[in-house]
Amino acid sequence: MIIVGILVGAVVVRWLMHRLIKRIVRTATERHAARTAAEGGRTAALLAASGLAHERYVQRTETMGAVLRSIVTIAVTTIAVLTIMATLNIPLGPLLASAGIGGVAVGFGAQSLVKDFISGVFMIVEDQYGVGDTIDTGEAVGVVEDVSLRVTRLRDRSGVVWYVRNGEIVRIGNHSQGWSTAQVDVPIALTEDIGRVSDILRVALADLPEHDPRVTDPPTVTTESMSQGVITLRVSARCLPTQHLDVQRDIRALVKGALDREGVQITAPSFGSGQSKAP
Numbered sequence: 001m002i003i004v005g006i007l008v009g010a011v012v013v014r015w016l017m018h019r020l021i022k023r024i025v026r027t028a029t030e031r032h033a034a035r036t037a038a039e040g041g042r043t044a045a046l047l048a049a050s051g052l053a054h055e056r057y058v059q060r061t062e063t064m065g066a067v068l069r070s071i072v073t074i075a076v077t078t079i080a081v082l083t084i085m086a087t088l089n090i091p092l093g094p095l096l097a098s099a100g101i102g103g104v105a106v107g108f109g110a111q112s113l114v115k116d117f118i119s120g121v122f123m124i125v126e127d128q129y130g131v132g133d134t135i136d137t138g139e140a141v142g143v144v145e146d147v148s149l150r151v152t153r154l155r156d157r158s159g160v161v162w163y164v165r166n167g168e169i170v171r172i173g174n175h176s177q178g179w180s181t182a183q184v185d186v187p188i189a190l191t192e193d194i195g196r197v198s199d200i201l202r203v204a205l206a207d208l209p210e211h212d213p214r215v216t217d218p219p220t221v222t223t224e225s226m227s228q229g230v231i232t233l234r235v236s237a238r239c240l241p242t243q244h245l246d247v248q249r250d251i252r253a254l255v256k257g258a259l260d261r262e263g264v265q266i267t268a269p270s271f272g273s274g275q276s277k278a279p
Helices: 001-035 039-049 055-088 094-108 111-126 194-205 244-262
Strands: 135-138 141-147 151-155 161-165 180-189 221-225 228-241
Touching: 001 055, 055 111, 111 141, 180 194, 180 244, 194 221, 194 228, 194 244, 228 244
Parallel strands: none
Antiparallel strands: 135 141, 141 151, 151 161, 180 228, 221 228
16 A cells, blocks of 8 residues: 555546646747747837747747656656655665666766757756757758757758767857848949939948848948948848848849949949950
């Protein structure tokens, strides 16, 4: 009867702890959903891009809940087994000593596994990246397809799938969080009026954020350099993450059209004495 009582107690404790963890997870996600619902427009888009969207938060919270439930199950089971053995008058001293020695040996052999696991926990808690993010791990650059506590799987632009152990990731560059910058250099002739050309570009791009939801702020125009008969103006626009390449293409088309309408000369590449034009 004592053993049955221990087993029943273990099951009840495990059920109560799992229920508590699920309630905490549910409460956290509901509160975050309420905060997210209060955001709108571009702010919501930036929140989503920054990993703060509700779906991303739910995924991270549920993952940590699953880890905690596994830890609770292991702890309750271990305590129940040891209690039952003590009830049956099985000597625990030699067993615990052997387990301690075995644990040390396994610990030395599984250092990399433990390192990967701990790194994976921190990556999930800190939301360093998630599925769908474009990241740079130092060894590989690609889109994350799966994140586990031990391995991160990502696919690069060539279609190659990389399996990167979490413990081996020293730094992470996340291209999908926050915002990115689209930059377009516009070379014009040295004889052109910098102020006039800058005004032309500002007017042509002023309403870009209203027509393109990927752009979050009006573009800026600055003088980047002057050399060899060329003035280089730089158009910069803050946009949603990973969208800068597409935005740059659209800005080039708008800039070309505006300069053509105003008759502004765009310089052609110059060739030095040691170079020749292709036929």
